[in-house]
Amino acid sequence: IAGITQAPTSQILAAGRRMTLRCTQDMRHNAMYWYRQDLGLGLRLIHYSNTAGTTGKGEVPDGYSVSRANTDDFPLTLASAVPSQTSVYFCASSESQGVPYYGYTFGSGTRLTVV
Amino acid sequence: DQQVKQNSPSLSVQEGRISILNCDYTNSMFDYFLWYKKYPAEGPTFLISISSIKDKNEDGRFTVFLNKSAKHLSLHIVPSQPGDSAVYFCAVMDSNYQLIWGAGTKLIIKP
Numbered sequence: 536i537a538g539i540t541q542a543p544t545s546q547i548l549a550a551g552r553r554m555t556l557r558c559t560q561d562m563r564h565n566a567m568y569w570y571r572q573d574l575g576l577g578l579r580l581i582h583y584s585n586t587a588g589t590t591g592k593g594e595v596p597d598g599y600s601v602s603r604a605n606t607d608d609f610p611l612t613l614a615s616a617v618p619s620q621t622s623v624y625f626c627a628s629s630e631s632q633g634v635p636y637y638g639y640t641f642g643s644g645t646r647l648t649v650v
Numbered sequence: 651d652q653q654v655k656q657n658s659p660s661l662s663v664q665e666g667r668i669s670i671l672n673c674d675y676t677n678s679m680f681d682y683f684l685w686y687k688k689y690p691a692e693g694p695t696f697l698i699s700i701s702s703i704k705d706k707n708e709d710g711r712f713t714v715f716l717n718k719s720a721k722h723l724s725l726h727i728v729p730s731q732p733g734d735s736a737v738y739f740c741a742v743m744d745s746n747y748q749l750i751w752g753a754g755t756k757l758i759i760k761p
Contacts, residue, residue, distance in 0.1 A: 539693070570753055575659075576753055577753040577754055578694070578739070579751070580748055581750070602692070625693050627693070638686065638695075638699065639694075641698075643691065
């Protein structure tokens, strides 16, 4: 592993089903983030974690939950998927909150379609 | 209302010429600005950044200009190369240390 690994790469999910998107990093970054990317809207922050054991809500947190049991893993769960959650989801990390000098490192994304 | 706007969804430039991508923001309190590049089926990758105490930052073929009075940010790529074809996002850091993103501009470099 080098950087951030997201799984699955893509998924078609029936509405109402539960789904967990996985994210693992090997850079020992303290901060991690989940974004969704929708056409014409750029990236919007769903949830973030500044350090293991803490999480916070971003711009669009409704319908999503996260946990940060350790430094490396930051899973995103959709408890009951709805079609409006169809999107491309990106996980990202940074050395710490508020240190943007080298930017964030992103995973390759998970393309989720809720039908 | 979007706090960060990239008003050009796409831009086509001849190889070897200069590419100029623009970004406008609404909040004069923003003090850190970044550009990311994204290829299809990949995550965004960090390109270049600038803090509000500067008005220009260069890194090889890439230069970012910041006009604080106009609340305007631009990225210049010169000379443009085929590998520069990608979607470019500008992002600003807010007071909570979170990034706010523009919608992106798709740059197409023509041979």
